[in-house]
Amino acid sequence: MTTARRSDATRAAILEAARERFAEDGYERATIRAIARDAAIDPSMVMRYYGNKEGLFAAASEIDLDLPALGGLPARHIGAVLVTHFLDRWERDDVLTGMLRVGVTNTAGAERMRAVFAEQLGPIARGVCPDPAEAPRRAALVASQVLGMALARYVLRLPPAVEMSTDEVVAWLGPTVQRYLTDPEP
Amino acid sequence: MTTARRSDATRAAILEAARERFAEDGYERATIRAIARDAAIDPSMVMRYYGNKEGLFAAASEIDLDLPALGGLPARHIGAVLVTHFLDRWERDDVLTGMLRVGVTNTAGAERMRAVFAEQLGPIARGVCPDPAEAPRRAALVASQVLGMALARYVLRLPPAVEMSTDEVVAWLGPTVQRYLTDPEP
DNA sequence: AGCGTTGGCCAACAAGCGTTGGCCAACAGT
DNA sequence: ACTGTTGGCCAACGCTTGTTGGCCAACGCT
Numbered sequence: 001m002t003t004a005r006r007s008d009a010t011r012a013a014i015l016e017a018a019r020e021r022f023a024e025d026g027y028e029r030a031t032i033r034a035i036a037r038d039a040a041i042d043p044s045m046v047m048r049y050y051g052n053k054e055g056l057f058a059a060a061s062e063i064d065l066d067l068p069a070l071g072g073l074p075a076r077h078i079g080a081v082l083v084t085h086f087l088d089r090w091e092r093d094d095v096l097t098g099m100l101r102v103g104v105t106n107t108a109g110a111e112r113m114r115a116v117f118a119e120q121l122g123p124i125a126r127g128v129c130p131d132p133a134e135a136p137r138r139a140a141l142v143a144s145q146v147l148g149m150a151l152a153r154y155v156l157r158l159p160p161a162v163e164m165s166t167d168e169v170v171a172w173l174g175p176t177v178q179r180y181l182t183d184p185e186p
Numbered sequence: 187m188t189t190a191r192r193s194d195a196t197r198a199a200i201l202e203a204a205r206e207r208f209a210e211d212g213y214e215r216a217t218i219r220a221i222a223r224d225a226a227i228d229p230s231m232v233m234r235y236y237g238n239k240e241g242l243f244a245a246a247s248e249i250d251l252d253l254p255a256l257g258g259l260p261a262r263h264i265g266a267v268l269v270t271h272f273l274d275r276w277e278r279d280d281v282l283t284g285m286l287r288v289g290v291t292n293t294a295g296a297e298r299m300r301a302v303f304a305e306q307l308g309p310i311a312r313g314v315c316p317d318p319a320e321a322p323r324r325a326a327l328v329a330s331q332v333l334g335m336a337l338a339r340y341v342l343r344l345p346p347a348v349e350m351s352t353d354e355v356v357a358w359l360g361p362t363v364q365r366y367l368t369d370p371e372p
Numbered sequence: 373a374g375c376g377t378t379g380g381c382c383a384a385c386a387a388g389c390g391t392t393g394g395c396c397a398a399c400a401g402t
Numbered sequence: 403a404c405t406g407t408t409g410g411c412c413a414a415c416g417c418t419t420g421t422t423g424g425c426c427a428a429c430g431c432t
Binding site for chain 1: 211212214215286287289290291296299300303322323325326327329330331332333334335337338339341342343344345346347349350357358361362365366371372
């Protein structure tokens, strides 16, 4: 077991600043110098602790969608529950917005997103959709709608998407997600 | 009327190279030097003709979704027609992928996207949805699903989304878009 | 008290960026 | 043929970036 180091606070501060900057500015415009300034330390410390910018990004983008277990749930409510959860998760902090920003411009970021959805949304789809072999496709459909709304609402900020209440979003997207997961193939 | 200049070919070459680079790399990583190299001219020419990088981007991102007139169409096919058209438009060239990439990291890019969807998708929604006052919201919902699929399929390249045929995508997304446009509010 | 280890800053590097201004050849009008 | 205009390249500028290595103070152990 590893004992606590004196530098752990600094490491954490760097990571937090990095997450914020990556989320706000995307990979290229989030400079190590700006991150270091936010964390109130010298840029060289970032290098010392995380090797290089890619390493920092890898450390800063460990993402947990934190999806709920859907075990005892009535099958026909899954869509609404899932959309509700995604909205919550998206508004809790800006890690997911960051993932989206970085995934779009950076190869490593895109790879990370593929992994996150395959590992965390895939199993859920496998649990509820009619034919487990179709689970990846159905998960991708759900991802397309959920990510699309996140894009419109939190990144592009299309005014009508921003103005909708979370209840309205759930009412509109819930049935869509529900259909993608549980309806027979069209 | 303005007469043709000798430099028009160069101007066009720059614009084409710019579109490609912006689409592939996003705003920051699409450097003027790289664009000039692609167009086989000197970087300073880009400045001469387009003022600065922002001006070049503005000129390179004049976007036409080229949406069809839906006049005589049976109302219940609108969803499928629209999705089909978007897929076509998206695969015809990489202007839209570029718009997406840049819209995510660049303020001017996001602004451009808001304008494009408000001006080109808005009117269509106004024409077919029950209450014209709800048109912007419904257009935003359609945008969220269409952009989300584009994101998953052409930018993040989630494998299941890439592997689906266009027919399958239309079969799944068509009803969603249809519902967003014409169903009564939930 | 002495000494190795750790945490941190400073100064600098090479590379790449957007951008500028000057120079030269090819053209067009007279 | 002469001259003004246009199209183009070259070389440089000031700046920012990621990254490196050396130096110093604070700590923890014996």
